Amino acid sequence: MPDTNESIEALAQQEYKHGWVSHVDADQLPPGLNEDIVHAISAKKHEPEWLTEWRLRAFRHWLTMREPEWQKPKYPKIDYQGIIYYSAPKKKPEVSSLDEVDPELLETFEKLGISLDEQKRLSGVAVDAVFDSVSVKTTFREELSKQGIIFCSFSEAVTDHPELVKKYLGSVVPYTDNYFATLNSAVFSDGSFCYIPPGVRCPMELSTYFRINSAGTGQFERTLLIADEGAYVSYLEGCTAPQRDENQLHAAVVELVALKGAHIKYSTVQNWYPGDKDGKGGVYNFVTKRGMASENAKISWTQVETGSAITWKYPSCVLKGDNSVGEFYSVALTRDRQMADTGTKMIHIGKNTKSTIVSKGISAGHADQTYRGLVKIMKGATGARNYSVCDSLLIGGTCGAHTTPYIESANPTAVVEHEASTSKISDDQIFFLRQRGLSEEDAVSMIVNGFCKDVLSELPMEFAVEAQKLLGVKLEGAVG
Amino acid sequence: MTTPLLEIRDLHASVDGTEILHGLSLSINAGEVHAIMGTNGSGKSTLTKVIAGHPDYEVTGGDVLFKGRSILQDEPEERACAGIFLAFQYPVEVPGVSNLYFLRSALNAQRKSRGEAELSGAEFLALVKEKAKLVDIDQALLNRSVNEGFSGGEKKRNEIFQLAMLAPTLAILDETDSGLDIDALKTVAAGVNSLRSPERAFLLVTHYQRLLNYIEPDFVHVLLDGRVVKSGGKQLALELEDKGYAWIEEEAASA
Numbered sequence: 170m171p172d173t174n175e176s177i178e179a180l181a182q183q184e185y186k187h188g189w190v191s192h193v194d195a196d197q198l199p200p201g202l203n204e205d206i207v208h209a210i211s212a213k214k215h216e217p218e219w220l221t222e223w224r225l226r227a228f229r230h231w232l233t234m235r236e237p238e239w240q241k242p243k244y245p246k247i248d249y250q251g252i253i254y255y256s257a258p259k260k261k262p263e264v265s266s267l268d269e270v271d272p273e274l275l276e277t278f279e280k281l282g283i284s285l286d287e288q289k290r291l292s293g294v295a296v297d298a299v300f301d302s303v304s305v306k307t308t309f310r311e312e313l314s315k316q317g318i319i320f321c322s323f324s325e326a327v328t329d330h331p332e333l334v335k336k337y338l339g340s341v342v343p344y345t346d347n348y349f350a351t352l353n354s355a356v357f358s359d360g361s362f363c364y365i366p367p368g369v370r371c372p373m374e375l376s377t378y379f380r381i382n383s384a385g386t387g388q389f390e391r392t393l394l395i396a397d398e399g400a401y402v403s404y405l406e407g408c409t410a411p412q413r414d415e416n417q418l419h420a421a422v423v424e425l426v427a428l429k430g431a432h433i434k435y436s437t438v439q440n441w442y443p444g445d446k447d448g449k450g451g452v453y454n455f456v457t458k459r460g461m462a463s464e465n466a467k468i469s470w471t472q473v474e475t476g477s478a479i480t481w482k483y484p485s486c487v488l489k490g491d492n493s494v495g496e497f498y499s500v501a502l503t504r505d506r507q508m509a510d511t512g513t514k515m516i517h518i519g520k521n522t523k524s525t526i527v528s529k530g531i532s533a534g535h536a537d538q539t540y541r542g543l544v545k546i547m548k549g550a551t552g553a554r555n556y557s558v559c560d561s562l563l564i565g566g567t568c569g570a571h572t573t574p575y576i577e578s579a580n581p582t583a584v585v586e587h588e589a590s591t592s593k594i595s596d597d598q599i600f601f602l603r604q605r606g607l608s609e610e611d612a613v614s615m616i617v618n619g620f621c622k623d624v625l626s627e628l629p630m631e632f633a634v635e636a637q638k639l640l641g642v643k644l645e646g647a648v649g
Numbered sequence: 650m651t652t653p654l655l656e657i658r659d660l661h662a663s664v665d666g667t668e669i670l671h672g673l674s675l676s677i678n679a680g681e682v683h684a685i686m687g688t689n690g691s692g693k694s695t696l697t698k699v700i701a702g703h704p705d706y707e708v709t710g711g712d713v714l715f716k717g718r719s720i721l722q723d724e725p726e727e728r729a730c731a732g733i734f735l736a737f738q739y740p741v742e743v744p745g746v747s748n749l750y751f752l753r754s755a756l757n758a759q760r761k762s763r764g765e766a767e768l769s770g771a772e773f774l775a776l777v778k779e780k781a782k783l784v785d786i787d788q789a790l791l792n793r794s795v796n797e798g799f800s801g802g803e804k805k806r807n808e809i810f811q812l813a814m815l816a817p818t819l820a821i822l823d824e825t826d827s828g829l830d831i832d833a834l835k836t837v838a839a840g841v842n843s844l845r846s847p848e849r850a851f852l853l854v855t856h857y858q859r860l861l862n863y864i865e866p867d868f869v870h871v872l873l874d875g876r877v878v879k880s881g882g883k884q885l886a887l888e889l890e891d892k893g894y895a896w897i898e899e900e901a902a903s904a
C-alpha cells in the first residue's frame with residue numbers, strides 16, 4: 170500500500186476540505202421544471218431536434234412516475250420546482266488554451282487538487298472537469314485523438330459525433346429506467362463522453378472531476394463511455410461540492426458500453442459534502458450507473474464513497490455476452506448522520522458469465538449503511554458464477570450496518586457464493602498501534618485502510634493514495 | 650543516587666471496577682534486566698498494560714515514574730515515543746496492513762515526536778535488513794499483513810523484531826518465550842541480549858526459568874495477587890522452578 174501517513178497529518182486540520190464556494194459569474198435558468206425549461210436547456214446547448222424530443226419524452230414520462238420509497242435512507246421531500254436545472258459559468262468555456270479560462274475557475278480546480286495545467290504536463294491523466302453543469306476543459310484531447318480516441322464533454326459529442334451519441338444514449342439506461350435517471354434524461358446539462366476505437370488500449374487514465382458550486386443548483390451530468398471491440402480504458406471520476414446548509418441534488422447517469430472483448434475499468438472517489446454533524450445540508454447522491462458487457466467483455470466498477478448526506482447508487486453490470494465478466498469493488502464510509510444504500514446488480518444473461526462483488530462498509534457515529542445487491546442469473550446463463558463478499562466495520566456503538574443480498578437464479582448450473590461479516594475495530598488493535606507510537610486517529614485510519622485494502626488495491630495508484638487520504642480525513646474525530 | 654528508569658510506587662489499578670493491582674512497587678535502573686514471575690492471574694499482564702497506558706485500566710492509587718517523571722497522564726503513544734515498548738502476550742492481527750508499512754509509520758511517528766527526521770525508504774529498508782537478521786525473521790513475514798495468519802511463534806518473533814526496530818529505552822516482554830520452540834527461544838534471547846546496553850532496561854514477564862538461562866536477569870520478582878511479594882537474584886527463579894509458588898504464598902500469608 171502507498172505510504173500516506175504524512176499527508177493524512179497534513180490534512181488533519183480541516184473539517185470538510187472542499188467546503189469553499191467559488192465566485193464565478195453564472196449563467197442560470199430560473200428555478201423550476203416544466204417543458205419550457207427542458208426546451209431552454211436544449212436550446213442553450215444548441216441541440217439537434219432528436220435530442221430535444223428525447224428529453225421531452227423523458228420529461229413526460231417522469232411526470233407519470235412516483236419518487237421511490239423502498240430504499241432505506243429516508244429524506245424530506247425534494248422540491249423539484251425549487252431547483253435550478255441549468256447553471257453555467259458565464260464566460261464561455263469553449264476555449265482552446267487555458268489562458269482563456271476564467272482565472273477563478275482555474276483556481277477552483279487548483280483547490281480541488283487538479284490544476285489542469287499541471288495535470289496536463291505532469292501526470293499524464295486526461296481530465297474533463299465538470300463545474301456545476303458544464304464541462305470546462307478537456308486536456309490531452311489532441312494526443313488522444315491521434316489514436317482515434319474521443320474524449321470530450323457530452324455537449325461537444327452531441328455536436329461533433331451525433332451518430333455515436335444517438336446510437337448509444339439510453340442504450341444501457343433507457344430514459345424510462347427509474348425516477349432519477351428519467352429526471353436526468355430530461356434535464357442533463359453536460360457530462361463526459363468517451364469512445365475508444367476497436368483494438369485501442371487507451372494510453373492514459375481518463376478522468377472527470379465534478380463539482381457543484383452554485384447554490385440551489387442540481388447536478389445532472391451524464392457520462393457515456395463506449396469501448397469498441399477489444400478496446401481498453403481506465404476511467405476515473407472524482408466529486409466534491411461546497412459546504413451549504415440546504416441539500417443539493419446530484420442525479421447523474423453513467424452508461425458504459427463494452428463491446429466484444431473490451432475492458433472498461435471505472436473508478437469513483439466520491440466526496441460530496443455530507444452535511445454537518447447534525448445532518449444539516451449535504452448532497453443527495455442519487456445516481457444510476459450501469460454497464461453492458463458484450464461477449465468476452467469485462468466491466469469493473471470500483472468506488473470509494475465517503476461523502477454525501479445520502480448516497481443511493483448501485484453500479485451494475487448487464488453481462489449480456491457469453492464469457493463476459495462484471496466486477497464491483499466498493500468502499501463506503503458513513504459517519505455522523507450520513508446514510509448510504511449502495512451495492513450492485515449483476516445480471517447474468519450470457520453463458521459462462523462471471524461476476525465478483527467485494528463490498529466494504531464502514532460506519533461511525535450515528536451513520537447508517539445498507540449493502541443492497543442483486544445477483545440475477547437468467548435462464549440462458551449456463552455456467553454462470555458469482556462470488557460476493559460483504560464486510561462491515563463498525564466504529565462505536567451507535568451506527569448501523571445492514572446487508573441485503575438478493576439472489577435470483579433461473580439456471581441450475583449457476584454457482585453463487587456469498588460471504589458476509591460484521592466486525593468492530595477492537596480496542597486491543599488500537600492500543601497495539603498506539604503502543605508503537607501512532608496517534609489514535611492514525612491507528613484507526615490504518616485499521617480502516619487495511620480493512621479496505623482489497624478494494625483500494627483495485628484503484629489506479631494516484632487515486633488509491635487520494636482515497637486513503639480521504640478515508641483518514643473522514644475518520645477525524647470519529648472515534649473516542 | 651541516580652534516578653531509576655522506571656519507578657512504580659504503591660500502584661493500585663482496576664479494570665471494569667475490579668482492583669487487580671493492590672499496591673505494587675518496583676524500581677528498575679537503566680542497564681538492568683528484571684524478570685517478573687507469578688501464578689496465572691496474579692496481575693503480570695495487567696502491570697505491563699498499566700505501564701503502557703491501556704485505556705481500559707484505571708489507576709486508582711500510586712504512581713508510575715519514567716525517568717523521574719509521572720507518566721500516568723500520558724497517552725499510550727506518548728509513552729511509546731518516550732521509549733516504552735511492550736511486546737504483547739497475545740499479539741493482535743491487523744488485517745490488510747503490511748508489517749513494513751505499519752512499522753515505518755510507527756518508527757517515523759516516534760522519530761517525529763523526538764524532533765528527528767523521518768527515515769527515507771532506503772534508510773528504513775537498510776534498518777529492516779539489519780534488524781531482521783538480528784532476530785532471524787523471515788523476509789516474507791515482513792511483507793504480510795501484521796500478524797495475520799502468523800503462527801504463535803512467528804507472532805512472538807515479530808514482536809521482538811518490532812522491539813529491535815524501535816529501539817526503546819524500556820522494553821517490557823510479556824511472556825514472549827511462551828510458544829517458542831527451543832531454537833526460536835535461543836534466537837529471540839540472542840536478539841534481546843544484543844540489544845542490552847547501559848541505557849536500556851528490560852522487564853521480562855515469564856513462567857519459565859528456561860528463558861532466564863539465556864537472558865540472565867539482574868533481579869527476579871514474584872508477583873502474587875497484584876503485589877510484588879518477593880524479590881531476589883536469578884537464583885530465585887531456579888528456586889521457583891524447583892519448588893513452585895506455594896511456599897511463597899505461605900510466606901506472604903504469614904508476613
Ligand SMILES: Nc1ncnc2c1ncn2[C@@H]1O[C@H](COP(=O)(O)OP(=O)(O)OP(=O)(O)O)[C@@H](O)[C@H]1O
Binds near residue numbers: 667687
Ligand atoms: N475486564 C476484567 N474484569 C475483571 N477481571 C479482569 C478483567 N480483565 C482481567 N481480569 C483479571 O485480572 C487478573 C489478572 O490478569 P492478568 O492478565 O494480569 O494475569 P497474568 O498474571 O498476566 O496471568 P497469566 O500468567 O495467565 O498471563 C485475572 O484474574 C483476570 O481474570
Ligand SMILES: [Mg+2]
Binds near residue numbers: 693695
Ligand atoms: Mg499475562
